[in-house]
Amino acid sequence: MRLSGAHRLRLRLLAQGVGGGPGCRRPGRRPPAGRTDGLPVRLLLLSGRPASLCARAHRESGGVRPFLHPDQPSPLLAVPFLGPLVERTHRKGLLILCDFGASALCALLLLFPGPPLPFLLTGTMLFHLLSHLFEIASKVLFSELCPPERLSSLNGIKSLLDHGAAVLAPAAGALLFGLCGFRAILLLCALAYGLSALQECFIPYAPRPIQQAEPPRLRAGIRYLLGRRELFSLFLLVMALNFFVANSEEIIFPGILVELYQFPESRYGLAVSASTAGTLLASLFLIRAAHLRPLEHLRALFLVNSALMAALGLAAPLLRFVPKLYFVLFFTFQLLIGWLTACINVPLISYFQTRVPLEQQGRFFALLAFFSGILIPLGISYTGVLADWLGPGAAYACNNLCVIVLVLLVRLPA
Template identity: 25%
Template structure:
């Protein structure tokens, strides 16, 4: 079917005033939300089951590292290509094909686990294919929302979409861990635990992909804006990627937003993923329990931030953005100097709420200020910066922690304050509006 250019998504006009109810009144967005909420929950089951299975199967942390790397690196590398494809093929089609492939992989993995026939090379191959497919799926999933929802309801729609995903992050690991533990009772050196609980987690993930496939299938095809030239072939796709990169580089505001997103990812991802477990282990008396509280606090704050972004609409992105970044900096310094579990939890709730809110308004600004035929490439570029900087931030955090745990958070907070001051001092940034 040939794509047709459109200026706005084909949706019914709604009264002014964004609310949680408005986007969900749109049939296609409601189907997308239901399917992706189920899929996000299933992803959390797999995120717990796969590492646990690899460790139970091999007892080798290196094997786990290789498995995760085979999944994570291709996902980051192929996002730019996925964004270019998304600007040529309807996002729904890209998502549907991607989820059909992932459904097949997870179903096959569940069958092999049930039969006790899994070998590590199979897991490596599955992780690699998963990573490649996710590189195409993720930009499409991000670009489809503004093609389903009118501009007035876009911020609320993003809040609902991201909030549901974060709720899955909050709930999913608890359910998956409980399911695995349920079938591990009574395990010992003489009678090791079976893989029943892990297999059930994989089945849950497969069923969640099935739910996503069904809801995507039920959606009506969305019109896709055409590129200026109907280019074909590998060279045209590469040229499309270069066009997207060039477009961002020539636009000072897009460039600035991406720099801010990259800076926040670099400064906060490593300290959160590497620093928090070390801090809980070395400084807080509750140990592992404190670690769980801290991560739950951050995830809960994220959910609050997403909900607030759906109900409290702001136009002055250029004012609220640098202000929130400054608050993040102060909070990070307090977190690094505190030895109180509950103060640390409170700080992480604040950080989670602020980052969740800021993420939605930044994403909404990018979606509303990017030409429709560039949406896939733009969102893939954002995701490339965020995902690509994760290992860099983790490596730097691990090195700094060896010198000083407090120094990691104080340094990250001070750097965030400096970044917020630079952003706030820029007249063009201050003028940013939704």
């Protein structure tokens, strides 16, 4: 079977340890638009991707060698139905249940090494489901616990902690694995999830009474979203970003920096980490400057962010014979892009938490997670084909030009 250029590039990067697998997370990785990583207390010394845990456990026990992902579609199909469950259930109790469940699964892998494949896949699907449930419930709980006027600054603190963990976790996890082995990582995960659940028991929480004429149904949540033009426009924009932009570190950046410019791994890691540095700086800024209301400048932020990405893509083939100049340009632009991305994502989440009624938030965030989970892998496949046809730089520019057109067409909050 003949491999396309994009597939050959992917295999080469995997062999070099640069591109990472679907279950890997690199320091420069940003969460998809409109998504965050649960509560900051869940800072583990790992990537936070349970599939990689289970696949690694099976490989260590002499099981199959290829990385398996048939566990992902089934939990994703159940995600929309988690919204009504979150709305009718005690949110704090759900968080505790999710963390205790994750701790128990890690403990089972630790106590019974070399599980059969059906058990492994079932456990991984349950891990994914618990992760989605925790994410949705934590966002709704955040809306309940935090005053609306403080949501922006508190989400800034949360963004700072989440991205700080994304920088430190892979390095700390790799160091621990090298020193103590994989079983030590499983033990740490079991303890971390257990301590997280224990800490959540002490969160002061009195559920707000939710006035609903009938039990929450998914169809009613979809009708609510379609009936709010401004909210639906933002929802579509978030989905477009997940489709066109969230694939950058899987396809675009390795294609430009490694395949086109032949940069070594150390320089590649430094370049893609610049966006995380920008996000951390922006999170600090948003904590202190929530009064500036970046949501009022959302259209301009989107346009400038996408224009920088498009310019970076167009410059890739033009500066091919001046690699040092392109590296400096890439690093600088990624720093700015990380800053702008945080200035978009943090206010956007705060907007959803304040404008969507509490009785609809579970279904809204469940739909957001569901469509993001579908569109990100579709975007990776589409961008891989486009990069194989046009080249990674041109594909990056085309994707962001599509985002610019969409931003100009949709109605954004004033």
